[in-house]
Amino acid sequence: MSQVNLLPPEVLQSQRWRRLTMLVLALGGLALVVVIGFFLYQNNKLSGVEDEIAAQAATNASIQVQIDEKQQFADLQAEAQSKEELLATAYSGEVSYSSILMDVSRVMPADAYLDDLTSTITAGTAVDAGTAPPEIIGTLSGTGQAVSIDTVADLLNRLSQVDGWVNPWVTALVRSEDVNGYTYSVGVDLTQDVVTPRGKEAGVAQG
Amino acid sequence: MLRGKRGPLIAGALVIVVIVLAVMFFVLPKMNQVSEANDELAAAQAQTGTLESQLIALGQAEAEAPEAEAVIRDVDQKIPPTADLSSILLLVKNAASQSGVTVTTLTPGVPVLDPATGLSTIPLALEGTGTYFSLAEFLYRLETLPRAAKVQSVQLSPDSGGDDAAAVTTGTLRLVSNVQLFTTDASAGPGSDPAATSAEPGATSPAGTGGAT
Numbered sequence: 317m318s319q320v321n322l323l324p325p326e327v328l329q330s331q332r333w334r335r336l337t338m339l340v341l342a343l344g345g346l347a348l349v350v351v352i353g354f355f356l357y358q359n360n361k362l363s364g365v366e367d368e369i370a371a372q373a374a375t376n377a378s379i380q381v382q383i384d385e386k387q388q389f390a391d392l393q394a395e396a397q398s399k400e401e402l403l404a405t406a407y408s409g410e411v412s413y414s415s416i417l418m419d420v421s422r423v424m425p426a427d428a429y430l431d432d433l434t435s436t437i438t439a440g441t442a443v444d445a446g447t448a449p450p451e452i453i454g455t456l457s458g459t460g461q462a463v464s465i466d467t468v469a470d471l472l473n474r475l476s477q478v479d480g481w482v483n484p485w486v487t488a489l490v491r492s493e494d495v496n497g498y499t500y501s502v503g504v505d506l507t508q509d510v511v512t513p514r515g516k517e518a519g520v521a522q523g
Numbered sequence: 524m525l526r527g528k529r530g531p532l533i534a535g536a537l538v539i540v541v542i543v544l545a546v547m548f549f550v551l552p553k554m555n556q557v558s559e560a561n562d563e564l565a566a567a568q569a570q571t572g573t574l575e576s577q578l579i580a581l582g583q584a585e586a587e588a589p590e591a592e593a594v595i596r597d598v599d600q601k602i603p604p605t606a607d608l609s610s611i612l613l614l615v616k617n618a619a620s621q622s623g624v625t626v627t628t629l630t631p632g633v634p635v636l637d638p639a640t641g642l643s644t645i646p647l648a649l650e651g652t653g654t655y656f657s658l659a660e661f662l663y664r665l666e667t668l669p670r671a672a673k674v675q676s677v678q679l680s681p682d683s684g685g686d687d688a689a690a691v692t693t694g695t696l697r698l699v700s701n702v703q704l705f706t707t708d709a710s711a712g713p714g715s716d717p718a719a720t721s722a723e724p725g726a727t728s729p730a731g732t733g734g735a736t
Contacts, residue, residue: 330527337530349546357717358553365560372567379574384583387589393584396591399598405640406598406671406705408604413700414646414663421655434679512666 335358335515402519409424409453410515411437411506419481423474428462428500456481457503459488461495468500475502480509528640553722560669602670602705606634606645611704615649624653624698636709645704649699652682658698665702673703 342366386498424430437454462468468489475484481504488501508516564620584591603610608631621625653661658679665672682697 317655333528337534340531340534344534344541347538347542348545351542351550355545355548355550355553359559362557362560365557367562369560369564369567372564372571376570376574379571379578383574383581384560385579389588392582392588392591393594396594396710399595399602402640402642402673402707403598403601404724405642405662407673410668412663412668413677414666415675417540417655417659417662430679432678436676438617472559498530513583519540520530 320510337448355408357480369402404514404518407512407514408518409437410512411454411510416510419478420456420458423471423478425449425467425470425474427461427464428460428467428471430458432460433458435506451507452505453508454504454506456506457501459499459501461492461497461499463497465498468498468502468504473504475504480511481505483506532683537644561595602707603670604706605708606706608645611645611647614670615647615665618668619651619661622653622661622664623657624661627650627697634706634708641707641709643706643708645706648700649701649702649706650699652695652697654694655679655696658680658696661698662700669706675701675703678709 328494413435417433418507420433422429433456435454435456462471466467470482475481483505484502485504486500486502490499491497492499572610576617592622612629614628616626618624626649628648628650630648634643634645636643651661662677665674678699679696680699682695689705
């Protein structure tokens with residue numbers, strides 16, 4: 317038995333359009349649901365992140381309180397460092413004259429002696445600004461008596477062997493019948509090497 | 524309105540408009556908020572790291588506090604906040620007597636303030652007599668005084684006492700030396716503010732002190 321569609325074609329076409337419209341609306345609704353879902357997901361995520369921020373802020377505040385309590389120790393350390401720098405400044409360029417006197421006693425030949433001894437430190441500046449190199453910080457000079465010229469030459473050799481003593485020289489060497497020998501004037505330049513370790517600390521700190 | 528062949532087109536357009544509006548006015552701002560919150564969280568976490576490092580450093584400073592206090596005490600003793608001339612005189616006198624040196628002259632000068640460091644230098648010219656090695660010991664004791672002292676010059680000559688022959692036979696020498704001592708008092712010396720005053724390093728010298736009183 318055959319079937320006969322009696323529905324007019326216009327009505328059938330209209331039903332098709334209506335179904336398509338409903339399909340589009342349904343897809344649109346589905347897409348809207350997805351958008352709303354994504355919105356809710358983001359909202360939830362934001363809430364979680366804000367909780368984490370609050371927790372982190374609380375942690376930071378707690379650490380900050382501990383830092384504030386211990387700030388005094390940082391201040392104390394800064395003060396100690398400042399004091400150390402002040403002390404280094406005070407001792408800057410210090411020379412140990414007791415060591416220099418001991419060195420003088422060691423280098424003096426047995427057949428010579430000193431009548432007088434003079435040493436001056438020029439506070440880090442060159443002895444003679446025109447000619448002396450800047451590492452020379454002072455001079456050590458003296459006059460004395462020696463048995464022979466050989467003795468004075470030996471003294472000059474010995475002077476040059478002490479660390480920090482450079483440019484040994486004799487300004488006068490005179491035969492003296494009174495002492496049955498020679499009177500002499502000697503001197504050396506003192507370099508940075510004679511500065512004590514604590515005297516060098518200021519320069520190290522500044523460097 | 525949605526009937527006919529234009530119905531799907533209008534519905535599609537309507538759906539797109541609604542979705543676009545929803546995305547623009549709800550989803551994108553929310554995503555933006557999440558992004559900002561994430562940035563804020565990252566900043567807070569970074570700050571935590573910084574604060575923890577700071578706390579560790581402070582913990583170390585706390586552990587080293589006794590050493591720092593000892594350093595401060597030591598430096599305050601070496602460079603006191605006032606000139607305290609009486610202690611200088613006693614220290615030099617004790618150093619001399621322990622070395623077998625007779626101090627004949629002590630001439631403290633007017634303190635000179637170095638505004639750059641905030642340190643006042645007290646020059647002290649001294650003369651004494653003793654044997655060569657007692658003078659060397661005296662200089663050593665000066666170098667190791669409880670107060671910071673820096674010997675700037677030394678001059679040794681026979682202590683003739685007017686008789687050269689006597690000096691040679693006794694071996695007594697005369698020492699003339701210039702020594703520097705220090706204080707943090709920016710205004711020390713005669714006519715100055717009696718209390719301890721300090722100068723900020725780099726500041727100019729206090730008015731009326733001439734930088735030296």
